[in-house]
Amino acid sequence: MTAQLFLEQTLNGLQQGVTLFLLAAGLTLVFGVMHLINLAHGTLYMVGAYVAATVTQISGNFLWGVIAAVAAAGLTGAAIEIIALRRLYDRGHLDQVLATFGVIMFFNELVKVLWGPQALFLSPPAILSGTVEVIPGVPYPAYRLLIIGVGLAVALAVRQLITGTRTGMLIRAGATDREMVGALGVAVNRLFTRVFAIGAMLAGLAGAMAGPLLAIEVGMGEHILILTFVVVIIGGIGSVRGALVGALLVGLVDTYGRAFLPVVLRGVLSPTAADGIGASLSSIAIYVLMAAVLIWRPRGLFQAYG
Amino acid sequence: MTEPILEVSGLTKFFGAVAASDVLTFAVERGSIHGLIGPNGAGKSTTIAQLSGELRPDAGRIRFAGTDISAWPVHRRAHAGLQRSYQITSLFPDFTAAENVALAVQARQGHSFRFLAPAREIPSLREPALAVLGRLGLAAKADVPASRLGHGEQRQLELAMVLATRPKMLLLDEPTAGMSRTESRRMMGILRPLKGKVTILLVEHDMDVVFALADAITVLVKGKAIITGPPADVRANENVRRAYLGNY
Amino acid sequence: MSAPPRRKQVVNLTGLLVLLALPPAAFALGEPFLISVATRIVIAALAALSLDLILGFGGMVSFGHAAFLGIGAYVVGILAHHDVESTLIPFLPGAWHGSAAALVQWPLAVLAAALFALLTGALCLRTSGVYFIMVTLAFAQMLYHFFVSLPAYGGHDGINLWQRSMVPGVDLSKDWVFYYVCLFILLAALAVFSRIVNSRFGMVLQGCKQNEARLAALGIATGRYKLAAYTLAGAIAGLAGALTANQTEFVGPSLMHWSRSGEILVMLILGGIGTLYGAVAGAATFLALEEILTSLTEHWMLFLGPILVFVVLFARRGIYGWLVGPESGDD
Numbered sequence: 001m002t003a004q005l006f007l008e009q010t011l012n013g014l015q016q017g018v019t020l021f022l023l024a025a026g027l028t029l030v031f032g033v034m035h036l037i038n039l040a041h042g043t044l045y046m047v048g049a050y051v052a053a054t055v056t057q058i059s060g061n062f063l064w065g066v067i068a069a070v071a072a073a074g075l076t077g078a079a080i081e082i083i084a085l086r087r088l089y090d091r092g093h094l095d096q097v098l099a100t101f102g103v104i105m106f107f108n109e110l111v112k113v114l115w116g117p118q119a120l121f122l123s124p125p126a127i128l129s130g131t132v133e134v135i136p137g138v139p140y141p142a143y144r145l146l147i148i149g150v151g152l153a154v155a156l157a158v159r160q161l162i163t164g165t166r167t168g169m170l171i172r173a174g175a176t177d178r179e180m181v182g183a184l185g186v187a188v189n190r191l192f193t194r195v196f197a198i199g200a201m202l203a204g205l206a207g208a209m210a211g212p213l214l215a216i217e218v219g220m221g222e223h224i225l226i227l228t229f230v231v232v233i234i235g236g237i238g239s240v241r242g243a244l245v246g247a248l249l250v251g252l253v254d255t256y257g258r259a260f261l262p263v264v265l266r267g268v269l270s271p272t273a274a275d276g277i278g279a280s281l282s283s284i285a286i287y288v289l290m291a292a293v294l295i296w297r298p299r300g301l302f303q304a305y306g
Numbered sequence: 307m308t309e310p311i312l313e314v315s316g317l318t319k320f321f322g323a324v325a326a327s328d329v330l331t332f333a334v335e336r337g338s339i340h341g342l343i344g345p346n347g348a349g350k351s352t353t354i355a356q357l358s359g360e361l362r363p364d365a366g367r368i369r370f371a372g373t374d375i376s377a378w379p380v381h382r383r384a385h386a387g388l389q390r391s392y393q394i395t396s397l398f399p400d401f402t403a404a405e406n407v408a409l410a411v412q413a414r415q416g417h418s419f420r421f422l423a424p425a426r427e428i429p430s431l432r433e434p435a436l437a438v439l440g441r442l443g444l445a446a447k448a449d450v451p452a453s454r455l456g457h458g459e460q461r462q463l464e465l466a467m468v469l470a471t472r473p474k475m476l477l478l479d480e481p482t483a484g485m486s487r488t489e490s491r492r493m494m495g496i497l498r499p500l501k502g503k504v505t506i507l508l509v510e511h512d513m514d515v516v517f518a519l520a521d522a523i524t525v526l527v528k529g530k531a532i533i534t535g536p537p538a539d540v541r542a543n544e545n546v547r548r549a550y551l552g553n554y
Numbered sequence: 555m556s557a558p559p560r561r562k563q564v565v566n567l568t569g570l571l572v573l574l575a576l577p578p579a580a581f582a583l584g585e586p587f588l589i590s591v592a593t594r595i596v597i598a599a600l601a602a603l604s605l606d607l608i609l610g611f612g613g614m615v616s617f618g619h620a621a622f623l624g625i626g627a628y629v630v631g632i633l634a635h636h637d638v639e640s641t642l643i644p645f646l647p648g649a650w651h652g653s654a655a656a657l658v659q660w661p662l663a664v665l666a667a668a669l670f671a672l673l674t675g676a677l678c679l680r681t682s683g684v685y686f687i688m689v690t691l692a693f694a695q696m697l698y699h700f701f702v703s704l705p706a707y708g709g710h711d712g713i714n715l716w717q718r719s720m721v722p723g724v725d726l727s728k729d730w731v732f733y734y735v736c737l738f739i740l741l742a743a744l745a746v747f748s749r750i751v752n753s754r755f756g757m758v759l760q761g762c763k764q765n766e767a768r769l770a771a772l773g774i775a776t777g778r779y780k781l782a783a784y785t786l787a788g789a790i791a792g793l794a795g796a797l798t799a800n801q802t803e804f805v806g807p808s809l810m811h812w813s814r815s816g817e818i819l820v821m822l823i824l825g826g827i828g829t830l831y832g833a834v835a836g837a838a839t840f841l842a843l844e845e846i847l848t849s850l851t852e853h854w855m856l857f858l859g860p861i862l863v864f865v866v867l868f869a870r871r872g873i874y875g876w877l878v879g880p881e882s883g884d885d
């Protein structure tokens with residue numbers, strides 16, 4: 001029984017982890033190549049979720065929703081990059097933070113205007129609404145398994161992109177030596193827009209995939225953005241491998257904390273006190289993890305570029 | 307022979323497979339001007355950075371004024387009197403020349419947890435600062451922001467800051483870099499009188515400057531000291547000639 | 555060090571007179587609600603001022619400033635809560651009752667915020683640059699989630715206060731009295747901070763912003779100065795939080811929502827960083843803009859967002875820099 005519960009929570013943790021990875025990979029690439037800190041990355045996740053919900057509803061097909069979400073997030077990302085962020089690469093991080101904060105304000109409000117303030121809900125496609133017995137006696141929602149699969153597939157694809165393509169070579173070069181990329185005679189602007197759009201599409205994919213699991217509402221982007229920051233701090237900025245390890249760590253620690261900390265505390269405290277304090281403590285578990293990494297390795301577990 | 311003020315033994319630093327310092331060993335006599343020369347990429351600047359504590363060596367020990375400082379952080383070494391200048395001038399660009407130097411005086415005086423008295427009006431900061439600026443010929447520029455000084459003046463200002471800490475030893479990384487002949491000669495005029503008062507480890511590209519000033523010279527090639535000795539010996543050394551000629 | 559900044563004095567004096575004359579003017583105009591707007595401005599200015607110390611002078615871009623406000627506010631809220639309920643404060647050694655006295659609440663708010671700043675600052679300052687921004691943001695979010703999931707103090711809904719803090723002989727429940735108390739605190743903080751930034755400590759702090767490696771190479775252990783400044787900023791922001799709790803008579807996690815940290819940052823940039831007075835100008839502008847835009851449209855963020863991007867891209871010196879002209883400022 002406990003082993004089954006543990007396995008189930010592990011899968012939940014992995015599912016949360018790969019969702020975070022989709023966001024963290026884009027964020028860390030954009031930082032590694034452009035040295036840009038983009039608070040509006042969570043906005044693209046939100047755009048993905050909203051577009052997926054709407055298109056799925058209209059077309060009646062979740063797959064179309066996902067495709068539209070990825071396209072919409074990619075286009076929105078490219079537009080933000082071309083209109084505003086491009087002017088910020090040479091500025092300090094403070095300017096980048098403020099301008100992208102302004103972008104968040106704008107899009108959050110725009111979404112309220114277009115979709116209204118109520119949360120949207122999206123159901124997983126019918127064929128995936130059942131459960132699968134991963135291990136005999138442990139039924140697990142098929143849709144969540146799909147997310148884990150897609151996340152890991154994307155991780156492999158990103159790895160292939162970085163190690164096996166010309167864009168990837170430029171990304172690696174850009175992360176270690178920016179001037180060199182310019183010196184290679186590459187159209188840096190186009191590389192930047194491309195990298196930004198790739199990051200945006202991954203965020204949109206994450207939003208679309210996570211859509212059926214949560215309430216789609218304004219503010220969802222920033223909530224996950226800060227979790228993504230924790231992932232990137234733990235993994236090391238600019239490192240995709242670090243983003244994957246950090247994301248899985250954060251996903252697992254968060255899930256285990258919520259599931260098991262109150263249970264553990266019940267051994268010491270009264271049930272109500274244990275639940276209350278357990279909830280509070282488990283909500284900060286990942287930040288404690290982050291603090292521990294900062295003490296041990298202030299620049300994260302992995303170096304860019306790895 | 308007096309005891310050396312700085313003893314470097316077995317200093318080793320690799321970047322991947324490239325040796326910046328390869329079991330580097332040499333010593334600097336107290337009060338001398340000691341040249342550190344070598345072809346490009348010989349590891350001169352990385353040696354300075356390891357001595358100042360900004361770069362952590364893979365192995366080796368550094369003794370300064372009789373103490374092992376290998377594990378000390380940058381500020382502690384500097385506070386003990388081992389000060390440095392940078393190949394690319396490093397100043398506080400928004401502060402005036404006088405404020406730059408006064409901050410150096412402040413560093414010498416101990417902690418700066420003093421919150422209320424206006425620092426610019428404290429005579430024990432401003433007066434020594436102006437005195438040093440005067441000595442280096444920058445008195446007229448005292449109230450000009452550092453960013454608006456000319457290149458040569460900025461390099462002099464950095465030296466003024468470093469001297470205002472009353473160092474025991476200076477690590478100078480190409481003090482005449484980017485200077486005109488005239489400015490370069492003025493810099494030599496500033497450095498020469500320091501001989502006997504402050505020990506100087508001088509990294510320099512301009513051989514005329516090194517051979518004119520140095521009491522002893524260490525030649526660095528691929529992170530190794532191939533010779534340490536008086537200028538005349540170094541000039542005559544066959545290995546040195548080969549190292550330079552082989553590289554250019 | 556520069557030419558006599560006469561225009562700066564005129565601007566500052568005008569600002570001071572406006573702030574002093576505001577309550578009587580509001581009564582004369584028959585618009586007493588202006589006093590509560592002005593109080594919000596003064597408290598926000600105090601928070602932005604504390605951020606200016608570390609950001610404008612120390613170069614530390616903290617995106618977690620709302621955490622300190624939240625702590626200050628919660629200290630007031632928790633003490634008031636236990637005072638009203640006559641219960642003991644849990645998890646503290648010894649038996650402590652709550653208190654309604656400002657002289658107990660406010661110093662404890664300052665202390666608690668300073669302590670949190672000291673602990674998180676020691677960790678945050680192991681990093682720099684973009685890491686620092688993200689880490690400060692993350693720690694603030696940690697605190698937000700902590701209070702959201704803490705049912706003992708209302709969780710999401712927070713704590714409603716019965717009354718404002720008690721000060722012997724001063725009736726803070728009168729809005730105009732409370733306004734002047736807040737204004738007095740802001741002016742005192744301005745006076746102290748303008749001494750600090752030009753003191754020896756302040757020169758080291760400014761040096762950290764301009765060229766930290768140089769300071770270390772001169773023999774100054776920069777870390778402890780930055781941590782001291784961070785702690786001091788946290789303490790003052792905690793005081794601003796205690797005042798916020800009094801102003802709204804409510805304490806909740808929303809006070810330390812990440813967007814609050816963003817707003818404080820925006821106010822400071824809008825007003826002009828590294829000027830101290832810019833914090834006041836920025837808070838006034840931001841909140842006035844908010845009042846005006848909300849009265850025009852429900853979707854005022856749709857306009858504020860682009861305004862912000864515009865300010866960042868094109869108006870670097872901020873409102874205060876624009877007011878006092880190019881040749882002022884002694885920093």
